[in-house]
Amino acid sequence: MLDKSLIGRVSEPVLHEVEKGAIRRFAEALGDPNPLALDEAAARAAGYPGLVAPPTFALTLGWGERFRHSLDLGTRSMLHGEQSFEFGRPIVAGDRLTVRSKVADVQERSGASGPMDVIAIEDEGRDEQGVLVFRSRATFILRRG
């Protein structure tokens, strides 16, 4: 079972520079034809300083491998169960966002295949002025055995 004392563990702040190529690749991988994410001229015409990231692009800025490894979750299968975002504003190319992650919750649940551990991670991204850009909460299920 996962250690409840993980709750409240926070990551080092990580600075992400949001690159336009990353936004474009993400939209293309989803097959999302929104010109705001693919065409800079279109994004500018709509009043944005650069390409606008699709909402779920915030996933790419979430908890990094370093933090994940520091939690020592083992090698069990990890399933993404729930995901939510709050946005202060859209994420755009050129943003420099500082992201902090934390373990929001650790629980034990009984599933069809026996007991499972559930861990909830929250990320918070702020811009250089310290204004909240996004907040994310992800729930992962770790199978036993």
Add this chain to the structure above:
Amino acid sequence: MTLNVRQLYFEAVKVGDELPPLVKPPVDRLQIARYVGAAGDWNPLYIDEPHARASGFPSAFAPGTIGMGFLAELATDWTRGARLKRLQSRLVKFIWPGDVLTARGRVVERRFEAGDAYTMDLEVWAENQRGELVTRGLATYQLFYSADDETRQRAGQPPLHVTQAEEETRLARLSRAQPQRTPAVSRPLQPARPLAPPTPPPLAAVARVVQAARPASKPAGGARSAAGKPAAKPAARKPAPKKAPARKPARKAAPKKAPARKPARRPAPKKAPPRMPASKKRK
């Protein structure tokens, strides 16, 4: 390309409005690899077939968030010009290579929030080609009330102030000038179900949300099945007692199965599967 041609304004939104469904191409292994790379989500279960099998899965599978991405695409396209405040989703079922997902949505709430924040909630969900609910979520948007409101706000003026009462009065006046019509009754797809935080706090202002402590999410399983049942049960119960006695009251089990088997092959895909099947655990 002009982007502001199609703008969605609050005054034009009605609860019950349905979004045109978005049918995505099959989620093939190439897309999974591309998405995993673009999202930086290197879970081996998505890309390492032998590892997935050794872990007890029939094959590798797609990240559940890809379905959430499809929901966001659907909602973003429909609400063009609106500001996404919140997007929540539950990744209900596995997405297997080759699955064809259809994203759907409808307006479930529309409210006048403090500070003239005109807000709506969209219920969004994705089904696979078997009619199974794969991903479901709720998207909350803030909109301009009207073109007039947008013009004002873009010019740096405060938002247009419209109260619910004022809107109702105006609509009533308009409808009096029109001949009486029976309102089109659209069958609700499914009563709205709360997601992880049972009642999202009203997003009056971003600042408030930032400060607000979020309610701890409840165990998903319990909330899900509790809310899912009432919707599914009455629908399933009704036709059964009607048909059973009509055919052959003598036997119960046999006649029920026999006619069901024959057409099973063909009408199965025709017959619209329950749009929002009571979601259970992942299978």
